[in-house]
Structures are given as structure tokens and as C-alpha cells.
Amino acid sequence: MGKPVRFRCYHHINPQTGNDNTGTVFMEHSELYVKRIRKLCKERGIAINKLATMSDVKQSTLDNIVRGLTKNPRVKTLHKIALAFNMTLAEFLDFEELNEYSFEDDTEK
Numbered sequence: 001m002g003k004p005v006r007f008r009c010y011h012h013i014n015p016q017t018g019n020d021n022t023g024t025v026f027m028e029h030s031e032l033y034v035k036r037i038r039k040l041c042k043e044r045g046i047a048i049n050k051l052a053t054m055s056d057v058k059q060s061t062l063d064n065i066v067r068g069l070t071k072n073p074r075v076k077t078l079h080k081i082a083l084a085f086n087m088t089l090a091e092f093l094d095f096e097e098l099n100e101y102s103f104e105d106d107t108e109k
Helices: 029-044 048-055 059-067 075-084 089-093 096-100
Strands: none
Touching: 029 048, 048 059, 048 075, 059 075, 075 089, 075 096
8 A cells, every 4th residue: 555645735745755754645636636637538548638629628728737737727627628528517526535635724825
């Protein structure tokens, strides 16, 4: 088994490793969207560039999300991606990691 993953943002995380001094891996909520998109693409055999076409989301926009450059994708963009997966936005956002994520420690403004 790997290290446990906590879904919270803390100020004392080592920015180089994403870990605190206990070895716990921390993840930002934006990384959860990326993980969800990649997982659904893998399960359905869809390449990211094909997803861009299917969702009518610009290739550059989707690339920026998947590469982590876009931290807060617009709801409209997430909705288009969800529809490409034949899901509602609610279904797309309803997954364990996001449901367990604590936004209380998120310092984003």
C-alpha cells in the first residue's frame, strides 16, 4: 500500500514534494478534477484530444486543465466535459475523492 492521501490544503506542505513531514500526500481540489478526467478517459478509451473535440472545449483549455495550469475551471467547461462523458455535471462531480475533500483549509480566494 502507498501513502495515505488527504484531500486538504495546508500551509505547511513542502511545495517540492506535496507532502507534510508525516509523509502524507496532499492534493489540491484542482488536481482532483484532473484525476477524474484522466480516469474517465482511461475507462472509456478516450484520448484527451478526442475529449476536447467531443466536449467542444478548446484543446488548449483542456490541456491547461489536465496539466494543472488552470486551477479553477469554469462550471460551463466542466459541464461540457461531463456531457462528453454522457454524464450530468452532478454525476461528474460526484466521486469519492472530491466528496471527501475539505475546502475549509483551502486558502484560495
